[in-house]
Amino acid sequence: MTYILVLEQILNGLQLGVMLFLMAAGLTLVFGVMGLINLAHGSLYMVGAFAAAAVAGWTGSFLLALIASLAAAAAAGALMELVVIRRLYRRDHLDQVLATFALILIFSEGTRWLFGSFPLFLDVPAYLSGPVSLPGGIEYPLYRLTIILIGLAIAAGLFLLIAKTRIGIQIRAGEADREMIAALGVDISKLYTLVFALGAALAGLAGALVGAIQSVQVGMGEPVLILAFVVIVIGGIGSIKGALAGALLVGLTDTLGGVFLPQLFALFMEPASAASAGASLASMLIYILMAAILLVRPSGLYGGSA
Amino acid sequence: MAEVVLRTENLCKSFGALKASSDVSLDLRAGEIHALIGPNGAGKSTLIKQIAGNFRPDSGRVELLGRDVTALDTVARARMGLGRTFQISALAMEYTVLQNAVLGALGGQGRVFRFFRNVMKDPALLAVARDALERVGLADAADRRTADLSHGQRRQLEVAVALTLKPKLFLMDEPMAGLGADGSHRLTGFLDGLRQEAPILLVEHDMDAVFALADRISVLVYGQIIATGTAAEIRANAEVRRAYLGEEDAA
Amino acid sequence: MMTRESLLNWAMIAALLIVPLAAWSLDEPFIITLATKAAILALAGVGLNIALGLGGLISLGHAAFFGIGGYAMGILAAHAQNYEPLFNWPFLFEGSNQMPLIWLVAVVLSALAALVIGALSLRTSGVYFIMITLAFGQMLYYFAISWSAYGGEDGLSIWVRNEFPGLNTLDPIQFFAIAYVILCLALFFAARLAASPFGLALAAARQNEDRVEAVGLTPFKLRLAAFVISGAITGLAGALFADLNRFVSPTMLSWHTSGEIMIFVILGGVGRLYGPVAGAALYILLEHLLGGISDYWQIFLGVLLLLIVLFARGGLIGAIAGREKAHG
Ligand SMILES: Nc1ncnc2c1ncn2[C@@H]1O[C@H](COP(=O)(O)OP(=O)(O)OP(=O)(O)O)[C@@H](O)[C@H]1O
Ligand SMILES: [Mg+2]
Numbered sequence: 001m002t003y004i005l006v007l008e009q010i011l012n013g014l015q016l017g018v019m020l021f022l023m024a025a026g027l028t029l030v031f032g033v034m035g036l037i038n039l040a041h042g043s044l045y046m047v048g049a050f051a052a053a054a055v056a057g058w059t060g061s062f063l064l065a066l067i068a069s070l071a072a073a074a075a076a077g078a079l080m081e082l083v084v085i086r087r088l089y090r091r092d093h094l095d096q097v098l099a100t101f102a103l104i105l106i107f108s109e110g111t112r113w114l115f116g117s118f119p120l121f122l123d124v125p126a127y128l129s130g131p132v133s134l135p136g137g138i139e140y141p142l143y144r145l146t147i148i149l150i151g152l153a154i155a156a157g158l159f160l161l162i163a164k165t166r167i168g169i170q171i172r173a174g175e176a177d178r179e180m181i182a183a184l185g186v187d188i189s190k191l192y193t194l195v196f197a198l199g200a201a202l203a204g205l206a207g208a209l210v211g212a213i214q215s216v217q218v219g220m221g222e223p224v225l226i227l228a229f230v231v232i233v234i235g236g237i238g239s240i241k242g243a244l245a246g247a248l249l250v251g252l253t254d255t256l257g258g259v260f261l262p263q264l265f266a267l268f269m270e271p272a273s274a275a276s277a278g279a280s281l282a283s284m285l286i287y288i289l290m291a292a293i294l295l296v297r298p299s300g301l302y303g304g305s306a
Numbered sequence: 307m308a309e310v311v312l313r314t315e316n317l318c319k320s321f322g323a324l325k326a327s328s329d330v331s332l333d334l335r336a337g338e339i340h341a342l343i344g345p346n347g348a349g350k351s352t353l354i355k356q357i358a359g360n361f362r363p364d365s366g367r368v369e370l371l372g373r374d375v376t377a378l379d380t381v382a383r384a385r386m387g388l389g390r391t392f393q394i395s396a397l398a399m400e401y402t403v404l405q406n407a408v409l410g411a412l413g414g415q416g417r418v419f420r421f422f423r424n425v426m427k428d429p430a431l432l433a434v435a436r437d438a439l440e441r442v443g444l445a446d447a448a449d450r451r452t453a454d455l456s457h458g459q460r461r462q463l464e465v466a467v468a469l470t471l472k473p474k475l476f477l478m479d480e481p482m483a484g485l486g487a488d489g490s491h492r493l494t495g496f497l498d499g500l501r502q503e504a505p506i507l508l509v510e511h512d513m514d515a516v517f518a519l520a521d522r523i524s525v526l527v528y529g530q531i532i533a534t535g536t537a538a539e540i541r542a543n544a545e546v547r548r549a550y551l552g553e554e555d556a557a
Numbered sequence: 558m559m560t561r562e563s564l565l566n567w568a569m570i571a572a573l574l575i576v577p578l579a580a581w582s583l584d585e586p587f588i589i590t591l592a593t594k595a596a597i598l599a600l601a602g603v604g605l606n607i608a609l610g611l612g613g614l615i616s617l618g619h620a621a622f623f624g625i626g627g628y629a630m631g632i633l634a635a636h637a638q639n640y641e642p643l644f645n646w647p648f649l650f651e652g653s654n655q656m657p658l659i660w661l662v663a664v665v666l667s668a669l670a671a672l673v674i675g676a677l678s679l680r681t682s683g684v685y686f687i688m689i690t691l692a693f694g695q696m697l698y699y700f701a702i703s704w705s706a707y708g709g710e711d712g713l714s715i716w717v718r719n720e721f722p723g724l725n726t727l728d729p730i731q732f733f734a735i736a737y738v739i740l741c742l743a744l745f746f747a748a749r750l751a752a753s754p755f756g757l758a759l760a761a762a763r764q765n766e767d768r769v770e771a772v773g774l775t776p777f778k779l780r781l782a783a784f785v786i787s788g789a790i791t792g793l794a795g796a797l798f799a800d801l802n803r804f805v806s807p808t809m810l811s812w813h814t815s816g817e818i819m820i821f822v823i824l825g826g827v828g829r830l831y832g833p834v835a836g837a838a839l840y841i842l843l844e845h846l847l848g849g850i851s852d853y854w855q856i857f858l859g860v861l862l863l864l865i866v867l868f869a870r871g872g873l874i875g876a877i878a879g880r881e882k883a884h885g
Contacts, residue, residue: 099866105859229688280703287696384773398764413772425754
């Protein structure tokens with residue numbers, strides 16, 4: 001009984017982890033290649049979710065909704081890059097923080113203006129709802145399992161893209177030396193727009209996938225953005241491998257901590273205060289994890305020098 | 307023989323496959339100028355950084371004033387009396403020349419955690435700072451913004467800031483670079499007198515200055531010291547001529 | 558010699574006094590409250606500016622200190638109004654509705670938090686520092702949400718404004734006077750700090766870390782001290798802000814608050830001593846004017862901020878007074 005509960009929670013943690021990876025991958029690529037910190041990445045997550053909800057409401061097709069989330073977020077990302085972001089590559093981090101914070105205000109209020117303040121709902125399609133039996137006698141929601149598989153597939157695809165393709169080689173070269181790849185005749189501004197749009201599309205997809213479990217609303221991207229920051233600080237900024245490791249670590253820690261810490265506290269406290277103390281500690285757990293990792297490795301698990 | 311102020315023993319430092327220092331042992335004695343020469347990329351600055359504490363050597367030791375400082379950081383070594391100029395000027399560019407010198411004086415004095423008094427009105431600090439600027443010939447430029455200085459003036463300011471620390475030894479990484487004939491002539495005269503106050507480990511490409519000043523010269527090639535000796539000995543050394551002076555006019 | 562910038566500074570500080578005084582004589586308490594809010598937010602910005610402008614530390618976590626100050630007020634006052642001591646052991650500690658004591662607690666607690674957060678995050682630099690300060694701020698935010706004893710997500714209200722000996726704090730103009738005097742004291746302190754030995758070394762560490770180390774000073778210690786001072790001032794502003802609203806909630810701790818405090822500093826002009834005063838006043842003005850026209854006024858704020866960052870980096874003071882800098 002309890003081991004089934006534990007396994008179920010581990011799967012939930014994995015599910016959160018792969019979603020965080022989709023967010024963190026874009027952030028860390030953009031930082032690694034362009035040296036840019038983008039606070040507005042959470043807005044792209046939100047754009048993806050809203051696009052999916054709108055298209056699903058229109059056509060009734062979940063698949064089309066997912067495609068719309070990818071397309072809308074990629075387009076918003078490319079636009080963002082062309083209009084604002086590319087003016088920021090040579091600026092200091094303070095300017096990047098402020099300009100992308102301004103973008104959040106514009107995106108959030110703009111979305112509120114277009115869609116109103118009430119949450120939208122994106123339904124899990126019939127063919128993906130309901131539980132599925134896994135070996136070991138676990139009943140687990142099919143949709144969540146699908147999310148995990150999609151996330152892992154994308155992670156694998158991303159590793160392949162970076163390790164094997166021309167674009168991947170250019171991305172890696174860009175991390176090492178911008179002038180070098182410009183000298184090799186790569187159109188660097190096109191490459192940057194492409195990388196940015198790719199990261200945006202992943203964030204948008206994550207927004208749509210999660211939007212079907214939670215609600216689709218303004219500001220939904222920000223808690224995820226901050227978790228994604230924790231992920232890449234833990235993993236090491238610029239490292240895709242680090243993003244994956246960090247995402248899984250954060251996803252598992254957050255999920256398991258939230259469920260089991262109150263139970264742990266209940267062993268030696270009265271139930272009411274155990275629940276609240278456990279919940280309080282659980283809410284801080286990933287930050288404590290981050291602090292602990294930083295004490296040992298200031299530039300993250302897979303980071304070089306910062 | 308004069309007292310040894312600085313000693314490195316078998317310093318090794320690699321960057322990947324590149325051996326930037328291999329088994330470097332040298333010393334600096336009271337009252338002398340010890341010049342370190344070598345072609346571009348020989349590892350001179352890398353050696354300076356290991357002595358100053360920016361780089362941790364892969365193996366070997368650094369001894370300062372008789373004490374093993376290999377494990378100490380740059381700040382601790384500076385406090386022990388190591389005054390340093392950088393190859394690429396490291397100055398507070400928004401500050402005036404005087405402010406940079408006062409910063410040095412403040413570091414030398416060490417009482418930085420004072421929050422209320424006006425540092426630019428502190429007579430003791432100002433006296434030290436102005437004196438140092440005077441000595442390097444920057445007194446007239448005291449109120450100029452450092453970012454507006456010429457390259458050569460920044461080199462002079464680097465030396466002035468090092469002076470404010472009243473150090474027990476100097477590490478100077480190419481202080482003459484960009485100074486022009488006139489400026490380097492003057493700085494040569496100044497360093498000549500300075501060795502009485504504190505010995506100098508001098509990295510320099512200006513061979514006239516080196517041969518005019520140095521009590522001893524060490525030649526670094528591919529991270530290795532191939533010869534150490536007086537100016538005459540170095541001129542006469544066949545290996546040095548081949549490896550280093552070969553392409554120059556060895557007058 | 559009076560530069561254009563210092564003239565402008567005096568004009569701003571005078572305007573911030575004259576507007577509420579005029580409002581008082583015209584019996585417009587709402588405008589006094591807006592001016593009070595501007596003064597308190599400017600104080601928070603003055604705090605941040607010590608870390609950001611002087612020290613070059615891009616903290617996106619200053620809401621933590623603002624919120625700690627706010628909760629210090631909320632918790633002390635809540636215990637005082639319910640006649641419940643905070644704790645009995647190891648000594649009796651009662652709640653309080655006395656502002657000076659509340660401020661002291663707010664300053665001490667936010668300084669301690671800044672010491673811990675700073676000691677951890679200053680081990681890193683660049684983007685890591687930004688993200689880590691953001692994360693620690695958010696940690697406190699979630700903690701406050703889950704801390705049901707003090708209102709959790711709903712926050713904590715107190716019934717009457719706290720007291721200050723000899724003043725009637727319920728009178729808007731008297732409460733404004735308190736906030737204004739504290740702001741002036743903080744500006745005076747920040748100006749002294751910038752010109753002090755500590756300020757010289759701190760701003761040098763922002764410009765060139767190698768240089769500071771080479772003269773035998775430790776950048777980490779300078780920055781940590783700056784971060785603590787900065788956090789303490791922002792914490793004091795938080796206590797006043799909560800007292801102004803008679804309410805504290807996790808929103809004070811959210812990263813949007815951190816972003817807004819940073820906006821005050823930037824709208825005015827980074828590294829300029831009076832930048833936060835100009836920025837906070839402009840922010841309140843925009844909120845009031847644009848907020849009256851459209852519910853979505855933050856779109857305009859976003860666009861304005863974007864334009865300032867991309868095209869007018871000196872902020873408001875820079876646009877008026879030219880490029881010269883207050884510090885250094
Ligand atoms: N941080 C570093 N990482 C990797 N390689 C480095 C680093 N610093 C120096 N090097 C390499 O080590 C070698 C020695 O460099 P160093 O700067 O010590 O030479 P130098 O003798 O001072 O040359 P110059 O006369 O041009 O100043 C060079 O090949 C340089 O590229
Ligand atoms: Mg060199």
